[in-house]
Amino acid sequence: MDVDIVCVGFGPAVGGFLSTLSKRLVNADGTPVAESAAMPGLPPQVLCYERADDIGFGVSGIVTRARALRASFPEIDQAQISMAAPVGEEKALYLLDPIGASRRSALFRAGDATIRAFKWMLPVEHDALDLPWTPSFLHKTGGLVLSMGQFMQWVGAQVQSVGTVQIWPGAPAAQALIQDSQVVGVRLLDQGVDKQGRPGDGFMPGMDIHAALTVVGDGPVGPIGRQLDARFGLPQAHHLRDWAVGMKFVVDLPQDTPLKAGTVLHTFGFPEPEIFGFFYVHPERVASLGIFVPSWFDSPVRATYRYLQHWMLHPYLWRYLKGGKLRSWGAKTLGESGLRGEPHLAGNGYARIGEGAGATNVLTGSGLDEAWLTGVQLAEAVLELLKAKKPFTKENLEATYVKARRASWLETEGRVAEKSRDGFQKGPLRGMLGMALAGLTQGRLTLASQPLQPWQRLPTIEDYFRGRIAPEQIAKIRADCKAQGVSLHAALMERAGWPAIPYDGQLLVSHQDALLLGGKVQAPPGYADHVFFLYPELCRKCGTKICIEACSGQAIAPGEDGGVPAFDREKCVHCGACLWNCSQPLPDDPERMNIAFGAGTGGLHSAEN
Ligand SMILES: Cc1cc2nc3c(=O)[nH]c(=O)nc-3n(C[C@H](O)[C@H](O)[C@H](O)COP(=O)(O)OP(=O)(O)OC[C@H]3O[C@@H](n4cnc5c(N)ncnc54)[C@H](O)[C@@H]3O)c2cc1C
Ligand code: SF4
Numbered sequence: 001m002d003v004d005i006v007c008v009g010f011g012p013a014v015g016g017f018l019s020t021l022s023k024r025l026v027n028a029d030g031t032p033v034a035e036s037a038a039m040p041g042l043p044p045q046v047l048c049y050e051r052a053d054d055i056g057f058g059v060s061g062i063v064t065r066a067r068a069l070r071a072s073f074p075e076i077d078q079a080q081i082s083m084a085a086p087v088g089e090e091k092a093l094y095l096l097d098p099i100g101a102s103r104r105s106a107l108f109r110a111g112d113a114t115i116r117a118f119k120w121m122l123p124v125e126h127d128a129l130d131l132p133w134t135p136s137f138l139h140k141t142g143g144l145v146l147s148m149g150q151f152m153q154w155v156g157a158q159v160q161s162v163g164t165v166q167i168w169p170g171a172p173a174a175q176a177l178i179q180d181s182q183v184v185g186v187r188l189l190d191q192g193v194d195k196q197g198r199p200g201d202g203f204m205p206g207m208d209i210h211a212a213l214t215v216v217g218d219g220p221v222g223p224i225g226r227q228l229d230a231r232f233g234l235p236q237a238h239h240l241r242d243w244a245v246g247m248k249f250v251v252d253l254p255q256d257t258p259l260k261a262g263t264v265l266h267t268f269g270f271p272e273p274e275i276f277g278f279f280y281v282h283p284e285r286v287a288s289l290g291i292f293v294p295s296w297f298d299s300p301v302r303a304t305y306r307y308l309q310h311w312m313l314h315p316y317l318w319r320y321l322k323g324g325k326l327r328s329w330g331a332k333t334l335g336e337s338g339l340r341g342e343p344h345l346a347g348n349g350y351a352r353i354g355e356g357a358g359a360t361n362v363l364t365g366s367g368l369d370e371a372w373l374t375g376v377q378l379a380e381a382v383l384e385l386l387k388a389k390k391p392f393t394k395e396n397l398e399a400t401y402v403k404a405r406r407a408s409w410l411e412t413e414g415r416v417a418e419k420s421r422d423g424f425q426k427g428p429l430r431g432m433l434g435m436a437l438a439g440l441t442q443g444r445l446t447l448a449s450q451p452l453q454p455w456q457r458l459p460t461i462e463d464y465f466r467g468r469i470a471p472e473q474i475a476k477i478r479a480d481c482k483a484q485g486v487s488l489h490a491a492l493m494e495r496a497g498w499p500a501i502p503y504d505g506q507l508l509v510s511h512q513d514a515l516l517l518g519g520k521v522q523a524p525p526g527y528a529d530h531v532f533f534l535y536p537e538l539c540r541k542c543g544t545k546i547c548i549e550a551c552s553g554q555a556i557a558p559g560e561d562g563g564v565p566a567f568d569r570e571k572c573v574h575c576g577a578c579l580w581n582c583s584q585p586l587p588d589d590p591e592r593m594n595i596a597f598g599a600g601t602g603g604l605h606s607a608e609n
């Protein structure tokens with residue numbers, strides 16, 4: 001099929017692109033702004049393919065200053081967007097360890113002891129220090145609390161009501177079509193194949209969509225973006241080494257909750273010093289809350305779900321959550337390389353936007369507005385080129401889209417943020433100091449150090465638990481878990497002092513229940529597996545098997561094949577965490593690891609995350 005513009009992914013970046021473009025493809029007098037090359041006589045034909053089964057199945061926080069969003073919708077009425085609220089009270093909280101199981105350095109423990117000793121004169125309650133001052137760059141004053149799912153459904157309705165562009169959910173793009181060095185469109189995923197991709201009954205090869213411009217907005221782990229990175233490389237000194245796994249619950253708070261819509265709580269310090277948490281309150285007693293497990297957290301059993309439950313049980317948060325009920329659950333990778341992970345933003349026939357194009361601000365923890373702005377900037381550039389009848393070449397896209405991006409607040413603020421998190425490579429305290437330095441000096445001072453891949457820094461399980469669990473106990477836990485076909489992290493965490501989770505069937509539910517009740521995870525048959533292990537021999541000799549421990553959906557489990565894990569598509573939430581949670585680099589490319597994450601269907605079926 002031939003169209004003029006094809007978009008991959010319907011996240012905030014493509015939302016910004018289509019919101020801007022769709023309104024201006026036809027002039028006020030009804031004439032097209034330019035003639036379609038694919039269908040002469042008509043306005044440019046624009047299609048968007050979204051992988052997930054609906055357009056509101058994404059996962060995010062969200063609290064945002066909404067600067068770019070408000071510029072697109074100056075009359076925005078948040079009452080029209082379900083779950084939206086203006087930002088009210090904002091707090092940053094340092095959570096003390098009430099259990100004694102957290103892996104804290106001596107400095108952290110000394111700090112905790114000091115806070116406890118002086119709690120009579122400090123704003124400490126329920127084992128949390130309410131930071132009396134936080135730098136202004138962290139504030140979202142005047143912004144909005146949103147649900148990603150509800151927000152994207154609203155954006156989708158705005159875009160589709162104009163009638164000039166089409167959005168197709170449930171349609172993953174499998175690969176970019178590249179001729180010489182020109183991207184000429186995308187190929188959709190084959191249907192009617194077995195798990196290995198072999199044609200079966202009802203085989204339908206993925207359709208080729210040819211387009212003069214391919215807009216790549218497939219997020220931080222999108223297969224099309226990564227294909228382009230592999231083909232065209234990254235700009236010199238750029239790399240994708242900083243990530244976090246974000247996992248969240250959407251919760252009905254108890255009837256008598258004192259929390260007002262718009263309340264924003266940010267936490268750090270617990271369950272481990274490296275783990276950040278967020279708690280945002282929507283209207284009608286609903287809250288979005290969750291944690292980020294970052295790439296610099298050196299645990300080889302970094303089980304996000306288990307840590308999320310311990311975080312919820314922290315006394316400061318649990319007093320608000322006790323009696324609440326799970327509505328929805330989800331997980332997704334957050335690309336945290338920022339500008340340093342920026343790929344080539346444009347090439348012949350393609351442009352990159354959003355988080356996969358280095359837009360996220362790692363200092364302010366803000367990605368939605370930045371992604372949106374890149375989409376708007378590209379749409380303005382596309383309209384300019386269409387009107388001037390200029391082709392979508394690298395040169396023309398750089399002279400318009402990339403130029404506008406470089407001249408905007410996105411670039412200025414991205415430069416301030418670029419090295420702001422490097423301190424975390426040497427520990428959480430240096431990390432916080434580095435962030436404060438970078439923020440307060442506008443990026444002039446940083447605690448720079450080179451980010452490493454998890455496989456370069458992860459200790460063995462024995463080393464990580466040294467002094468807490470004896471190697472022979474670890475060997476026994478390994479053997480027991482292998483016999484049961486389960487991951488090690490629950491047994492190891494409990495042996496290291498973390499209490500068992502007191503399941504209540506409402507909010508504290510098993511990981512499987514979160515998948516089924518909260519995530520409503522599904523995978524339609526007839527598609528190939530999208531997660532696979534590239535070199536099985538590397539898995540066979542791999543000791544940590546961190547892919548199993550870290551999998552957000554328990555979709556990767558110990559396998560039958562002599563140490564090669566097994567993948568179950570029906571549990572995969574497409575978070576992408578496995579991509580970087582592998583302890584073995586590829587022999588020919590140490591920037592990549594032994595797991596492949598391709599285009600796939602299904603996943604989460606909740607529009608509230
Ligand atoms: C838990 C969590 C909390 C967050 N909190 C905040 C916050 O409070 N404030 C904030 O500003 N930001 C927050 N972020 C970051 C923010 O969500 C992202 O920066 C933003 O969503 C990026 O938008 P995007 O359009 O670039 O990518 P995405 O939102 O990732 O969208 C990409 C889309 O492409 C689709 N896609 C992927 N592959 C394909 C394919 N092959 N074919 C078709 N479609 C495909 C995906 O399904 C997805 O819908 C958070 C992120 C997470 C994970
Ligand atoms: S995918 Fe990576 S972490 Fe998992 S078993 Fe294989 S080599 Fe080990």
Ligand code: SF4
Pocket residue numbers: 531550551552553554555556571572573574575576577578579
């Ligand atoms: S297998 Fe699926 S659920 Fe598990 S980490 Fe990978 S993408 Fe996430």
